[in-house]
Amino acid sequence: MKKLLWMLLLLSIGITSVTSQCSVPTDKYCDFILDCPDGSDEADCPATCDFENGLCGWTQNTDDDYDWLLRTSSSDTPPGYSGPDEDHTSLSLSGKYLYVDGATTNISSNIRITSPVFARAARTCKLTVWHHFFGLEYGDLEIKQVNGGVRKHLMKVNDDGQSRLKWYYSEVYVDPCIENFQITLEGQDRQEIPSEGGIAIDDIAFVDCAFNTATSTCDTGYNRCNSGYCYSQDYKCDFQTDCCGETTDETSCSAYNSCDFENGWCDWTQVTNDEFDWRRHQGSTSSDRTGPSFDHTTGTTTGYYVYTDVSRPVRPGDSASIASYVIAGNSLNCKIRFWYHMKGAFIGRFDVGTRESENGPFHRIWTDREDRSDPWLFKVLEVTRENDFQVIFKSTRGLTAYGDIAVDDVSFSPNVQQLAETYDTHNY
Numbered sequence: 171m172k173k174l175l176w177m178l179l180l181l182s183i184g185i186t187s188v189t190s191q192c193s194v195p196t197d198k199y200c201d202f203i204l205d206c207p208d209g210s211d212e213a214d215c216p217a218t219c220d221f222e223n224g225l226c227g228w229t230q231n232t233d234d235d236y237d238w239l240l241r242t243s244s245s246d247t248p249p250g251y252s253g254p255d256e257d258h259t260s261l262s263l264s265g266k267y268l269y270v271d272g273a274t275t276n277i278s279s280n281i282r283i284t285s286p287v288f289a290r291a292a293r294t295c296k297l298t299v300w301h302h303f304f305g306l307e308y309g310d311l312e313i314k315q316v317n318g319g320v321r322k323h324l325m326k327v328n329d330d331g332q333s334r335l336k337w338y339y340s341e342v343y344v345d346p347c348i349e350n351f352q353i354t355l356e357g358q359d360r361q362e363i364p365s366e367g368g369i370a371i372d373d374i375a376f377v378d379c380a381f382n383t384a385t386s387t388c389d390t391g392y393n394r395c396n397s398g399y400c401y402s403q404d405y406k407c408d409f410q411t412d413c414c415g416e417t418t419d420e421t422s423c424s425a426y427n428s429c430d431f432e433n434g435w436c437d438w439t440q441v442t443n444d445e446f447d448w449r450r451h452q453g454s455t456s457s458d459r460t461g462p463s464f465d466h467t468t469g470t471t472t473g474y475y476v477y478t479d480v481s482r483p484v485r486p487g488d489s490a491s492i493a494s495y496v497i498a499g500n501s502l503n504c505k506i507r508f509w510y511h512m513k514g515a516f517i518g519r520f521d522v523g524t525r526e527s528e529n530g531p532f533h534r535i536w537t538d539r540e541d542r543s544d545p546w547l548f549k550v551l552e553v554t555r556e557n558d559f560q561v562i563f564k565s566t567r568g569l570t571a572y573g574d575i576a577v578d579d580v581s582f583s584p585n586v587q588q589l590a591e592t593y594d595t596h597n598y
Contacts, residue, residue, distance in 0.1 A: 201289040202380040215286035217376040220259040221266045227286040228374075231354070235279035238268040238357070241370075248273065250366045258300040258337045258372035270357040271368025272308060281357040284316065288376070293346035293401065293412050295379035297353055300337045303329035305367025309360030313342055316352040322469070324353075325544035328459050337372070342545040344379075345469075347414035381414075395419065404550045408507050409467055409579035427588065428581035430467040431474040437495040437588075438476070438580070441562065443529055445488035448476050448565070451576075457481050460514035461574030466546040477511075477576035478565035480518065486569055491532075493525070494561040497553075498587035504553045505583040506561055511576040512542040518568035520575045522551060524559040528593040532562060539568075546578065558589060 192206040200215035219226035221240060230237045243255050244263040250273045257265025270281045301311055311327040325342040332338055344351065357369050384398030392400040395413035405412050407423035409430060429436035431450055440447050453471040455461030456479060465473030478490045497504065512520060523534040536551050553561060565575040 197289055199289060200287060202291075202295075202376060215288055217379065219374045221257075221268060221372060222259065225283070226374075228283050231282035231284055234282040234356075236270065236275045236281045238270055238281055238283045238355075238371075239274065240266060241269055242266050252366045253304045253368055253370050254302045254337070258302070265372075267302075267370050267372040269368055269370040270308075270359075271305065272359065272361055272365045273368075275357075275359045277359055277361050277364060279359045281359075282354050284355075285353045287350055287352055288379070290349045290381070290414070291344050291346065291351065291376075291379050292381045293405070293410065293414075294343075295346070296341050296343045296377050297324075298339065298341040298373075298375045298377055299355070299371055300339055300373045301327060302337045302370040302372075303332050303367070304334050304370065306365050307361055308365075308367035308369055309358040311369050311371070312356045312358060313340075314354040314356060315344055315348070316354055317345075317348055317350065321354065323463060326463070327543055340543050341377075342543075346411050393419065404505065404507060407581060408548065409509070409581075410548075423581075425584035426581045427586065428579070430579050431465075431476055432467060435476070435492075438492050441491035441493050444491050444564075446478070446484050446490045448478055448490050448492045448563075450474055450476050455479060455574045455576075457571055457574060460517075460572045462511045462513070462544070462546065462576050466509040466511075466578040475511075475576050475578035477574050478567075480565075480567040480573045480575075481571040484567050484571075486518075486567055489564055489566040491562050491564045493563075493593065494582075496558055496560055496589040496591045496593065497555075497582075498589055499555050499557040499559065501586045503583060504586050505550055506553060506580065507548070507550045507582075508563075508580040509546045509548055509578045510538075511544075511546050511578075512538060512540065513544050514541060514568075514570075514572035514574060516569040517541050517573040518575070519566045521562075521564040521566070522549075523562050523564065524553060524555055525562055525593070526555065526557045526559045532564065558591065560593060 194205045194211050198205045199211050202217055205211050214227055216226050253269050256262055257267045259265050275281060313325045315322045315324050327340050382399055388394045388400035391403055393403055393406060394400055396416050396418055401412035401419060406419055407426040412419040452474050454463045455477060461477060464471050465475040467473050519537060519539040521534050522536045523532050525532055563577055567573055
């Protein structure tokens with residue numbers, strides 16, 4: 171009966187050939203693991219697609235305005251076409267890719283293609299895609315997750331600062347432990363004047379999506395779920411489920427001194443000897459094409475996060491810092507875990523460091539200065555100091571105002587000792 175329901179689900183979204191040459195449990199179909207020697211349990215839902223032999227089970231949506239077009243560079247060039255000469259897979263004229271452009275769509279149109287249904291995804295599951303913007307302008311490429319008929323925004327890629335002469339790589343994590351889900355790639359024509367600009371995509375892949383084998387014991391540095399799966403101790407109480415179908419990894423978290431910014435700033439305070447301040451915010455930031463659209467905790471526009479707005483009067487090179495409570499020096503195995511977001515052309519720099527006294531020097535321990543597109547990214551840093559210290563989040567503006575940097579869901583390892591001492595900061 172379960173197998174029949176699974177087949178009906180696939181048929182409902184347009185997949186008509188579910189073949190199996192071996193007998194496996196129903197939940198083993200389309201789970202990113204080849205259980206059958208002939209691979210038949212994953213045949214209708216391949217984890218990768220280079221479009222060399224068709225759409226790989228991806229289907230053109232019927233509730234949009236146009237279809238994605240399959241192109242071979244060596245074929246006759248459509249009138250006005252200015253897309254890539256070579257695909258990404260083989261970098262040759264004989265390779266294939268998908269594209270949409272202003273010559274085949276109208277202004278404000280949306281063009282969607284949707285993946286097969288996948289049974290479930292591990293915590294580490296991410297989608298990767300290569301994309302190529304071309305022409306003067308076109309619009310955006312949005313990646314959405316579909317579950318239970320509901321589309322959820324995962325990432326939006328736009329053409330700001332991207333060369334029209336090369337392929338670019340993007341990746342985004344899907345929701346951990348999600349079941350019976352699909353991914354939609356949506357081209358969005360946002361031209362003000364019709365032109366030959368467009369978007370090409372190639373080499374889509376689901377990476378690290380398969381569950382590990384359940385075990386009776388876990389290696390050092392890992393915790394075990396009741397189901398038998400292992401996860402890194404760094405992921406304990408990190409605001410994201412690791413033990414699917416249970417909550418053991420996100421319970422008993424009071425010792426982690428965490429902050430999701432839903433009810434204020436917790437113990438985080440503004441540093442006074444900088445040029446501007448961090449802000450607590452919900453929804454999209456005030457500047458277009460930079461900053462997150464939603465928080466990490468709830469994944470909605472009503473959830474809160476903190477960020478730096480680098481629009482005027484903030485100038486290039488100006489920085490803003492927030493500080494943690496004071497931590498006892500020599501705190502054993504002190505780690506800070508946080509989620510951060512860096513999206514925007516010519517984005518500045520995000521530093522994490524420490525200071526050991528009021529107005530003391532900033533000691534950098536990690537930095538990121540790349541445009542990471544639209545996903546929230548997870549980072550774990552070990553902090554070792556002999557003297558008492560604060561952890562500092564420091565955001566520095568780049569060349570333009572397209573450089574909002576955001577942070578959410580911050581926590582410390584449970585053995586970190588908080589002191590009553592304070593340094594020169596102001597709180598909200």
